Amino acid sequence: MPYLLKTEPDKYSFDNLLRDGETVWDGIKNNQALISLRSMKKGEKLVIYHSNVGKAAVGTARVVSNTTDADDPKTPIVRIKAEKRLKREKTLAELRESPLFTDSLLFRQFRLSVVPLTDAQYDWLVHG
DNA sequence: GCCAACGTTGGC
């Protein structure tokens, strides 16, 4: 299942990810977000969203690996790699207007930092 | 910077 990952570009932007190539997506504390992280599988698609500054989906990434810390098995260690910048960023306002996102946790639970996406939502974000 | 919406914590 694809996921949308929120990040504050002031702290870690999609440009940072492009520069780094890969990174470990850590610092998630919210339990529901952690559940999503744990369920991520290698090769799954991701969309990076800039919260606060920009407020738009900006690029795609992919799950490289998902392991757990031996000392702390509750904490998933999800490594992701940058893919591409979106041809056209999708702003929050556009997402809100899209019927595809009416029921999305993105709006139902707006502080959630890892949000599952349907394939249709992913396609629309990337190609729509 | 403000504040709404939640989640978490801690006193009882």
Next chain:
DNA sequence: GCCAACGTTGGC
């Protein structure tokens, strides 16, 4: 186990 207080997220 309830709920007030506090902390965090993120839109505006």
